[in-house]
Amino acid sequence: MPNNSSINSNEIIKFLKKSGLEVETSNFCEKMISNIETDSRKVTTNSLFICIPGLVTDGHNFAEDAIANGAAVLVVERFLPLSIFQIKVQNARIAAAWLAQLFYHDPSANFKLIGITGTNGKTTVTDIIFQLLRNKGARVGKIGTLGYSINEKNFKTNHTTPDILELNQILKKMVCEKVEYVVMEVSSHAIALHRTFGLKFDLALLTNISQDHLDFHGNMQNYAETKFRFLKQVLNQNQPVLVNIDDEFGNKFAQKYPARTISFGKADYSINLQQISSQHSKFKLNNIDFTTQLIGKHNVFNLAAAIIAVEIISNKKVETAEVYVVKPVPGRLQKVNTAKNVFVDYAHTPAALENVLSTLKQLQTGRIITVFGAGGNRDVSKRPLMYKAANKFSDFCLITNDNPRWEDPEQIIQDIISETAPEDNFWILPDRKKAIKTAIALAKPQDIVLIAGKGHENYQEIKGKKLYFSDVEIAEQNIKSPSTSLLIPIHTLFLQKLFHCKLPSQYLNAISTDSRKIEPNSLFIALEGENYDGHDYIENVLSVPNCLAVVKKDFPSNDIRLIKVKSPLAAMGKLAKKYLALFNLTKIALTGSVGKTTCKEFIYNILSESAPTQKTCANENNQIGLPRTIFRMKPETQYAILELGTNHFGEIEYLTQIAQPDIGIITKIGATHLEFLKSIEG
Numbered sequence: 001m002p003n004n005s006s007i008n009s010n011e012i013i014k015f016l017k018k019s020g021l022e023v024e025t026s027n028f029c030e031k032m033i034s035n036i037e038t039d040s041r042k043v044t045t046n047s048l049f050i051c052i053p054g055l056v057t058d059g060h061n062f063a064e065d066a067i068a069n070g071a072a073v074l075v076v077e078r079f080l081p082l083s084i085f086q087i088k089v090q091n092a093r094i095a096a097a098w099l100a101q102l103f104y105h106d107p108s109a110n111f112k113l114i115g116i117t118g119t120n121g122k123t124t125v126t127d128i129i130f131q132l133l134r135n136k137g138a139r140v141g142k143i144g145t146l147g148y149s150i151n152e153k154n155f156k157t158n159h160t161t162p163d164i165l166e167l168n169q170i171l172k173k174m175v176c177e178k179v180e181y182v183v184m185e186v187s188s189h190a191i192a193l194h195r196t197f198g199l200k201f202d203l204a205l206l207t208n209i210s211q212d213h214l215d216f217h218g219n220m221q222n223y224a225e226t227k228f229r230f231l232k233q234v235l236n237q238n239q240p241v242l243v244n245i246d247d248e249f250g251n252k253f254a255q256k257y258p259a260r261t262i263s264f265g266k267a268d269y270s271i272n273l274q275q276i277s278s279q280h281s282k283f284k285l286n287n288i289d290f291t292t293q294l295i296g297k298h299n300v301f302n303l304a305a306a307i308i309a310v311e312i313i314s315n316k317k318v319e320t321a322e323v324y325v326v327k328p329v330p331g332r333l334q335k336v337n338t339a340k341n342v343f344v345d346y347a348h349t350p351a352a353l354e355n356v357l358s359t360l361k362q363l364q365t366g367r368i369i370t371v372f373g374a375g376g377n378r379d380v381s382k383r384p385l386m387y388k389a390a391n392k393f394s395d396f397c398l399i400t401n402d403n404p405r406w407e408d409p410e411q412i413i414q415d416i417i418s419e420t421a422p423e424d425n426f427w428i429l430p431d432r433k434k435a436i437k438t439a440i441a442l443a444k445p446q447d448i449v450l451i452a453g454k455g456h457e458n459y460q461e462i463k464g465k466k467l468y469f470s471d472v473e474i475a476e477q478n479i480k481s482p483s484t485s486l487l488i489p490i491h492t493l494f495l496q497k498l499f500h501c502k503l504p505s506q507y508l509n510a511i512s513t514d515s516r517k518i519e520p521n522s523l524f525i526a527l528e529g530e531n532y533d534g535h536d537y538i539e540n541v542l543s544v545p546n547c548l549a550v551v552k553k554d555f556p557s558n559d560i561r562l563i564k565v566k567s568p569l570a571a572m573g574k575l576a577k578k579y580l581a582l583f584n585l586t587k588i589a590l591t592g593s594v595g596k597t598t599c600k601e602f603i604y605n606i607l608s609e610s611a612p613t614q615k616t617c618a619n620e621n622n623q624i625g626l627p628r629t630i631f632r633m634k635p636e637t638q639y640a641i642l643e644l645g646t647n648h649f650g651e652i653e654y655l656t657q658i659a660q661p662d663i664g665i666i667t668k669i670g671a672t673h674l675e676f677l678k679s680i681e682g
Contacts, residue, residue, distance in 0.1 A: 006032040006046070007103065009073055013087065019098045024088040026079050031072045036099050038165055045070035050099070052092045053077060059092070075099070093164070097197035100168035107171035108199040111141075112313050114183040115196065115234065117227050118207030118244075120352040121302045122160070122185040125207060127329045128306035129183045135322045136314065141174040143167070144185035145346075146330070146456060150177045161190030164197065171199075181313065188213055188223060191230045203313050204234035205242045205305055206259075209249035210351030215379045224249045232257065240312060242269075242305065260312075262305055264297075271304045273297055278363050290323045296333060296359030331455025333359065336475040340440055341448045344471045346455025348375060348402065350382060350389040353452060357393035366446030367395040367584045371439045372453050373432070374416055376407030376461075383415040387426075390452070396442075396582065397426040400435035402453045403461040410493055410505055417497055425581055428494040431507075432460065436474045438488055441635045444584050451475060485510040487634055488582055490523065490575075492548070498578065499550075499563050499571065506546055511575075511631050513624065520545040525572045526552070527624065534568070569623055576627035577658045585637050589659050591644040591652055592667030596621070599667050600643050611638035621645035626655055 009031040016023050035047040040062035043049050049066035051059035051074060063071075063080055074086045075095050089095040114129060116122045123145045130142040130149065142149040147156045148170055155170075161184065162170060174182055186204075190196055209224050217223040231241045231253060241259040243250040245267055254261050261267040274282040274289075282291050283300045285307060292303055303326065307318045328334060333356060336342040343360065347353045353372065360368055370390045374383045390397050399416055401409045409430055420426065429435040439449045451471045459466040490511075492503040510522040515537035518524055524541040526534030526549055541549050542561055550563045550571050565571040580587075588603060590596050600615055607613045614637045620629050621643040629642065644655040656664075 006034040008032060009085065012048070012073075012099065012102070015102050016087070016089065016095060016098060021089050021091075021095060021098065024079075026086040026088065027084055029085045031085060033073060036096075036103055036165060037066070037071075038096060038163065040066040040069065040071075043069040043071050045072075047071045048073045048075060048099070050075040050092050050096045051077065051080075052096065091194070093194040094197055097164045097194055100165050101198050104168040104172040106200075107168060107175045108182075108201075110175045111179050112181045112202040113200060114181065114309055114313055115186040115199075115201045115204045115230065116144075116183065116207065117186040117188070117191070117204065117230055119210045119212050119349060120347075120355065121207035121298065121305075122187075123346070124299065124302040124329045124332050125205065125306050125309075126183050126185050128303055128326055129309050131326050132306060132310045132318055132322060133181050133183075133314065135325065136310075136316065138181055138314070139177065139179045141171075141177075141179045141182040142184070143170060143182065150174055150179065159190070160185050160187040161195050163193075164195045167195060167199075183309075186230055188226045189216060191226050192216070196230065196233075201234045201237065202239050203242070203309060204231050204239070205309055206231060206244060206247075206250050206253065207302070207305065208244055208247040208351070210247075210349055211379070211382050211385065212349045213379060215377070224252075228253055231259070235259075242308060242312070244301065244305070246301075260308075262301075262308060264301070269304070269308050271300060273300055276300075276359065276362050288320075290320055292323055292326060294326065294328055294333075295363075296356070298355035298359065299333065329456075331457070331472075334455070334472065336451075336472055338440065338476055340443050340445065342440060342443075342451065342475050343448065344451045344455060344475065346457075347372075347452045348454075350385040353386060353389040354392065356452065357390065357450065360448050360450060361393050364448060366444055366448070368393060369396045369398065369439045369443055369447060369449045370394040371398045371400055371432075371435050371449070371451045373400045373402035374412055375403045375453075376405035376409070376412055378405075380415055383412065384417075384419040387416050387420055391420075391424060391426070394450075395425065395584075397424075398435045398439050399426055399428050400432045401430050401460070402432075403457075403459075405461050406463060409462075413493055414496075420497075422498045422578075427488070427578075427582060428491050428497070429489065430491055430493065430505075432469065432471075433474050434489065434507075436471065437477070440475060442488070442582055442584070443635075444638075447584060449475075485519075486579075486631060488579070490579075495523075495548075495563060495575075498574065499565060501563050502560065503548065503563065504560060508548065511572075511627075513572075513628075515541050518544050518547060520547065522547050524549040526550060526555075526568050527572075528568075538562075572627045573623060573654070573658045576630040577660070580630045580633065580658070580660070583633050583635065583637060583640075585633075585640050586663070587640045587642060587659055587661045588663045588665065589642045589644050589656065589661035590665045590667065591646070592665075595667035596643050596645070599665065600641050603641050607639045607641070612636045613639040613641065615641040616643040619645075623651065623654065626658055630658070 033048045037043045038050045038052050043066045049071040076086050076088050077092050116126050126144045133140045145160045243254050243259045245251040245254050245261045245263045262269040264271045272284040281300050285304050331346050334344045345356045347356045443449050454471050458470045460469040489507045489509050508523045512518045512522050513525050513527050541547050548561045550568045553564045604615045616629050642659050646652045
């Protein structure tokens, strides 16, 4: 990172010692340093290269590359057997922070700096503070997940909190633009890795602490202590700290340290939630009324925290009109431009999912359908908790991929559902685009669809590559039903969960019981009858590309494409019951000895005049026919009229378990099908 002027190596040593670092030198040679770098690829002539031991690579291993590119001095944590001037320190990251301050002339001392930390809400609070200060006419900088901004100019960064050299370079750029305030997100990684070391904060704010990043921090206590370290750093600079005492960890901090408190209960700053609707939220902050276009209790907190921060840092009151014009943050409960109620949100922790879904629950008039996954190479323990949070407030969950990174996407999904029961209301579609389109296709006008996890992001990170992908753009595309017999495809991950087996990874687009008509990518159910046995045709079925089959446990083959069960017929019914749960419709079941079909047709003729209606075709009223009818369901169907027939004891009960009807009709009980039922009483 080139600087406008060079610095003598003697001055660098004196500065590091004055900053409290223990310094040793090797191969001393007076140099004029014009550039400092932590990336050997960016080193130029007369650079100082800082060898930082990282989590994946060690900067010491790239010292020779740095020298080849023109490095004149190395800062190391251990002397290297190289004939170059080396400055040894105990912590290269802290040395980098002090050197950045020296080279960029301590930029954070030239404006008022606000640091926002916490698990959830950092981006929203940061953005709102930025908007409120801009609305007051101030020159403002912003740094965080969405990149960095200087007034209305936006720039990209690779991390929520950039590394210390890049961060100081950005802050120096802001000084050159004469900014008065800078508000920035401070991530736990940044605190642990000393990315904000040496910066002069004028205010710190803690939103909340819930489970996240335990792959890095190890446990919740370490995670919380990392956040507290930043807050204590600001207190030690005799600057105010604002914490949320509705949060367990925030409350613990406030009891121990002199922080200012914010709460929906009793606190220095008290929030009173008045009303939440699909258009706005109303609340009081210390008895002053505010109305905002942001919706949800969590957003009311975010906005209230931002108002307090602005009033503290600027010593000016925030007016109600300034609050009303605050715009929602991209990808945070963002309403998608579709005919249906579709929202995109960045929620990627259990607590964030609960916050967003509890808000949508208050707006609910139909079903809530949630699409979500979990990020790869991140805290594995939170994955089943993500499902529990989503399932708590959703009527149906579609589990898909997020950013799998270097992990196997299907293993991530298996982790998510590891503690679920097969009977739960969920479906698995690993293809995120397919999952989003399916959720929207299933939604009725009164339903709400939440697409969670990625928010503003416009990529999916897979095997080290960031591939363009936008939840918002996918949701806005016209939804077209796939040209297969199953309008909602089935992924084998779901079948593995349902039938406790191991299968090749693929989608199935049709279900068949007739081997003569089987198509590629079908699931064949090997049924048995008086004059046929589907097991006789398994070899033919498996010769069709990408076909799988459900067979009896004792079938003499270990082909991985086979699902072995006690009863293929019962397995068909079990799958049909799960498939039917995908759809939001009213189910009317009819049974009786006579009049079923006539009654069914009368009801169909009446209901189909007012809404899309589906009915049992022909004589599909038994254990085979009912699933066939179900597998033809369409998302737009409002009513399903299902005929249930019987000639064996317990059959109506079994069919009812599959259909789960909302309305039941018995026409008449007469002397029919008595071969197995024996009598009218039977």
